[in-house]
Amino acid sequence: MNEEQHIGIELKDIVKSYRMGGEMVTTLRGISLHVYSGEFLAIVGPSGSGKSTLMNIIGCLDTPSSGSYTIDGQDTSRLSDNRLAEIRNHKIGFIFQSFHLLTQLTALENVELPLVYRGLSSRQRRERAVTALTRMGLQDRMHHKPKELSGGQQQRVAIARALAGNPTILLADEPTGALDTKTGREVLHIFDELHKAGHTIVLITHDPEVAERAESVVRITDGVLTEERRGRHALQSRRPDGLEEHSL
Amino acid sequence: MHFSQGVRMAWKSILSNKMRTLLTMLGIVIGVSSVITLVAMGRGSSAQVKEQMSSLGTNLLSVTITxxxxxxxxxxxxxxxxxxxxxxxxxxxxxxxxxxxxxxxxxxxxxxxxxxxxxxxxxxxxxxxxxxxxxxxxxxxxxxxxxxxxxxxxxxxxxxxxxxxxxxxxxxxxxxxxxxxxxxxxxxxxxxxxxxxxxxxxxxxxxxxxxxxxxxxxxxxxxxxxxxxxxxxxxxxxxxxxxxxxxxSYRVFNQADLVDTVASVSSTLAVTLSGIACISLLVGGIGVMNIMLVSVTERTREIGIRKSVGAKRRDIMLQFLLEALVISGWSGAFGVGISYAIGPIVESATGTPILMSWDIILLSFAFSFSIGIIFGIFPASKASRLKPVDALRYD
Structure with a gap:
């Protein structure tokens, strides 16, 4: 283990099973994974492999049936709904495939939303939201509603929203899935930039081309990790060995 | 989340669906204004009768010899x-x-x-x-x-x-x-x-x-x-x-008894009328609940998004409750305004004096507000209980 690298998130023996029509379905069968602070990790796998479930657990939207999940040294498996909401608010920035912006709010208000729930004053919220939107190059589109923005712009608003809360990790679920190739590439370029700026990014995709961008790649098949390639640092070259982590 | 921010958010979401909000409000507006007007009419006519009767002398006995x-x-x-x-x-x-x-x-x-x-x-x-x-x-x-x-x-x-x-x-x-x-x-x-x-x-x-x-x-x-x-x-x-x-062979009439009888008849009438009006207020409240429930279902994804960026159960609850309260509060205010507007019209049309009183205005306003709370709590708690994963996946 790289001791000099501060551990971002850590999953240990995560199992997730639920009842579906009277039958127990197990989607994750013992996943263990480290994501280091500052790492750009892609989780790849075909649909039905359990990567969405994994992302929900990493994003604290769902809790594992067994195993432990630690974020910033805090174990989340025994936390109340309210504490999980706080973790989502402070430590996780979501970027969804279908953007998930609130249609009746302007871009600025959408970006402010996590800060509203954090209880920041409106001046602070505005300041941070404007900064995040400016960083995404949307300073001229702040008062537009999602409907008035293109797909790429909407996804940039969503990224700004994820960034505004200054989270521990950015969690992106197929961020290019709803975009055309060109815009998709632009969005991926943004992820590169964010990675260079030191953000921890976990990206979930089924597209190998997208995964290529990431520093590290893990593959999930039928609820288990089947392949792991880890890079060391954002600015160093990728090391396709994955020796420092336990793989199956 | 701050309370004022919550009110602003509720207001925005209400405005984003004007027609539906208006129809929802209509029930409560009609309820509140009819309660106030009917009670005012009842009180007015009761006071009028009392005044007429007492001008005949409430301390008078009239003896009739047959x-x-x-x-x-x-x-x-x-x-x-x-x-x-x-x-x-x-x-x-x-x-x-x-x-x-x-x-x-x-x-x-x-x-x-x-x-x-x-x-x-x-x-x-x-x-x-x-x-x-x-x-x-x-x-x-x-x-x-x-x-x-x-x-x-x-x-x-x-x-x-x-x-x-x-x-x-x-x-x-x-x-x-x-x-x-x-x-x-x-x-x-x-x-x-x-x-x-x-x-x-x-x-x-x-x-x-x-x-x-x-x-x-x-x-x-x-x-x-x-x-x-x-x-x-x-x-x-x-x-x-x-x-x-x-x-x-003789009959003794007590004027005071007569006044009491007539007054009680007119106040019974007033109570009955306002009871009917209260039922319409209740129906209006059920309308609010209905709309809020529809709105919870319709906005499941919104709830999911809000939860994913860190809204707590309390925040979602507060949001929906505030929406119900803003609707019923404004409806109550409109109802009071309308009853003031139609009071003189009713007075000149029916000849019954209208006696507006603060207690009944406050009471019916408070009633419409509590209808907002009572009928808002169920949809609000339903919304707050949604699991973020399920809510996000909802289409």
Whole structure:
């Protein structure tokens, strides 16, 4: 283990099973994974492999049936709904495939939303939201509603929203899935930039081309990790060995 | 999340669906305004009736003699004897009948009441002009008359009757006074009659007996006691056992009882009407709940998004509850405004006075607000309980 690298998130023996029509379905069968602070990790796998479930657990939207999940040294498996909401608010920035912006709010208000729930004053919220939107190059589109923005712009608003809360990790679920190739590439370029700026990014995709961008790649098949390639640092070259982590 | 931020958010979301909000509000607006208006109408008419009744004197007993066997009336002295009962401050015996009254070429059948000087104070009449019948008039059988305002107009038209003469059954009476208008009450008009001294009336009507006596008590509280004494006296006179309090030879009316009865009838009416209005308010509340439930389902994804960026259960709950409260609060305010606007219209259309009172306005506003809370809590808690994963996946 790289001791000099501060551990971002850590999953240990995560199992997730639920009842579906009277039958127990197990989607994750013992996943263990480290994501280091500052790492750009892609989780790849075909649909039905359990990567969405994994992302929900990493994003604290769902809790594992067994195993432990630690974020910033805090174990989340025994936390109340309210504490999980706080973790989502402070430590996780979501970027969804279908953007998930609130249609009746302007871009600025959408970006402010996590800060509203954090209880920041409106001046602070505005300041941070404007900064995040400016960083995404949307300073001229702040008062537009999602409907008035293109797909790429909407996804940039969503990224700004994820960034505004200054989270521990950015969690992106197929961020290019709803975009055309060109815009998709632009969005991926943004992820590169964010990675260079030191953000921890976990990206979930089924597209190998997208995964290529990431520093590290893990593959999930039928609820288990089947392949792991880890890079060391954002600015160093990728090391396709994955020796420092336990793989199956 | 701050409260004011929550209100602003609720307001925004309400505005984003104007038509639906308007229809939801309509139920409560109609409910609140009809409760306020109906209660105001009820109170107004109840106050009006009370005022009319009490202008007749709430401390008044009226005794009507129907008689039994050979004795069908009281003598004037017997009637005046009621004045010795404790608490009685005035007695006014009345001899009444109908005569033909004539002035110039106008001929009319009029009710004549033979009265004493105390009639004016006991029945609370005011003079419009001239004077009332005095004790000397009674003592010396003066042929003087005081006219009720309607009778005066009927006979004299626009002329001033005071100082003129009117002929009653062919006997000339000098008009010395004109009564102020009193309006009609239960028991007929108070303005269509001619008053003459009781002694003159006995001769004119050829009847010595007094058939009705008005007794004025010192206060409303003493009325029941005085009534008991009077009934006791009458029972002795007519040698009748009044086992169940009623008698065939005489009847004693208590004005205060009458006022209470009429007032209770009108307040029962008011309560019934506002009860119906409250039901409409309740139905309006169910409308709010219905819309909020639809809105929860419709906005499942929104709830999921809000939860994913860190909204707690409390935040979602507060958001939906505030929306319900803002809707019902504004509806309540509109309802109050509308009831103020239609109050004068109702008043002029129905003739019923409107008596707006702050307590009922506050009450119905509070009621509509609590309807917002009660019917908002269920949808709000339903929304807050949604799991973020399921909510996000919802389409």
């Amino acid at each position: 008689g039994r066997g050979a004795v069908t009336t009281l003598s004037v002295d017997e009637a005046e004897a009621f004045g010795t009962i404790d608490g009685v401050i005035g007695v006014s015996p009345v001899v009444s009948g109908n005569v033909s009254a004539k002035y110039a070429t106008t001929n009319q059948n009029v009710a004549v009441e033979g009265v004493t000087a105390s009639y004016e104070t006991v029945r609370e009449y005011a003079m419009q002009s001239g004077r009332f019948i005095s004790s000397i008039d009674v003592e010396y059988l003066q042929k003087v008359a005081v006219l009720g305002s309607t009778t005066a107009t009927d006979l004299f038209g626009t002329d001033d009757p005071v100082g003129q003469s009117v002929s009653l059954n062919g006997i000339r009476y000098k008009v010395v006074g004109l009564l102020a208008e009193k309006g009609s009450s239960l028991g007929g008009s108070n303005d269509e009659k001619i008053l003459i001294p009781i002694s003159a009336a006995q001769r004119l009507l050829q009847s010595k007996g007094v058939r009705s006596v008005y007794i004025q008590a010192e206060s409303e509280e003493q009325l029941d006691l005085v009534q008991a004494y009077v009934e006791n006296d009458l029972a002795k006179k007519f040698r009748e056992t009044t086992t169940n309090g009623s008698s065939s």
